[in-house]
Amino acid sequence: MKKFILSACTLFFVASLAQAESGADSWDLVSKGRYIAQLGDCTACHTQPGHPLFSGGVAIDTPFGQLIGANITPDPETGIGRWTFTDFQNAMRKGHRPDGQLLYGAMPFTAYTKVTQADNQALWAYLQTVQPINRAIDTNQLPFPFRLRSALNIWNMINFKEGEYKPDPRQSAEWNRGAYLVQGLGHCGTCHTPKNIIGGDKGEHFLTGNTLGVWFAPDITNNSHTGIGKWSQKDLVEYLKTGANNYDIASGPMAEAVENSTQYWKDEDLNAAALYLKSLNTRRTEPTPQPIAMDNTQMVTGKAIYADRCSGCHVPQGEGVAHLFPKLADSPLINGDPVSLIHVVLAGSRAGGTVAAPTHPAMPAFGWNLDDQNVADVLTYIRNSWGNAAPAVSPDDVKSLRKTLEKTAQ
Secondary structure: OOOOOOOHHHHHHHHHHHHHOOOOOHHHHHHHHHHHHHHOOHHHHHEOOOOOOOOEOOEEEEOOEEEEOOOOOOOOOOOOOOOOHHHHHHHHHOOEOOOOOEOOOOOOHHHHOOOOHHHHHHHHHHHOOOOOOOOOOOOEEOOOOOOOHHHHHHHHHHHOOOOOOOOOOOOOHHHHHHHHHHHHHOOOHHHHOOEOOOOOEOHHHOOOOEEEOOEEEOOOOOOOOOOOOOOOHHHHHHHHHHOEOOOOEOOHHHHHHHHHOHHHOOHHHHHHHHHHHHOOOOOOOOOOOOOOOOOOHHHHHHHHHHHHHOHHHHOOOOOOEOOOEOOOOOOHHHHOOOHHHHHHHHHOEEOOOOOOOOOOOEEOOOOOOOOHHHHHHHHHHHOOOOOOOOOOOOHHHHHHHHHHHHHHHO
């Protein structure tokens, strides 16, 4: 594979850009674009571990099958080297390729449509400086009939509203910056907003949590029972910057997002995003549940398992150790969908490492010596102790996820 520092077309682009910017330093624009790529976490879908930056190949699992992240290096044969800025803008803003082919929603153009043209121009300038990689990627791995794109026009009519973010004049500049980042470049709703039957966002439930296969992207609204209502703005900034705070430690896809993206956000952007998220007050449509009685069979068994297997790290009353072992007591995210909890008990988990917190704390797997009933019991106990209250975990749910994890490990 041929390697270049800068392609001839890149040099031409940068030279032309300098003239177009009336003498402004084009490298400032490139630097801004690099930061925007971090805000948008382009690495997550376009950089496969062990392969060059943005050369594609990342498998993206959807309820309908698998898609593969595209090569977005400036290679003219297998990347976007022959695209114009207008082509790029149309992909980001309208969700279609230069040939008119519509993009699947796994490329979050439904969020990126909110990105300003100025930010897209900076991102485009940066992408032109990336090393061109000749790597052909077959992005569409969906089975029939989902691999046919003929229905995407209908999907867009139902799920997509084109348009740049418009600031709310009733809110502060900081709040609007946070909304722009969360709704647009950060595309937080892609993971954290529940989906309808055809994979579009349920806008009326924005950021209230969504199942992602073997993980659950939790409610990140200001809901005090299942969301981040008990977190302060400082707690939220700390989590996004370091991957940990007094309540939680990032794991799974969120650990990757912190490693690749949010740890590099400027402090003013982290604060803006946190301010915006803390303003999202969701109304519960159902009453807050009462905790399951301590004499319940699952609670009695679960308490014994917790004392034997969990209390050494999370301490007997579930307080955990700040920034090392997550707090389980009075923790709203514990009350949400238990998929992620089941996952980490069965398979273990390793937190992401950041510049600010490079420790990578880990939890061992217990799936090898806890059966489905044991896992259900200990999680039911955790979810109904020390101020938590949530439905019991079913051993059938544990069994189902265990089978899925075993299948994906093969």
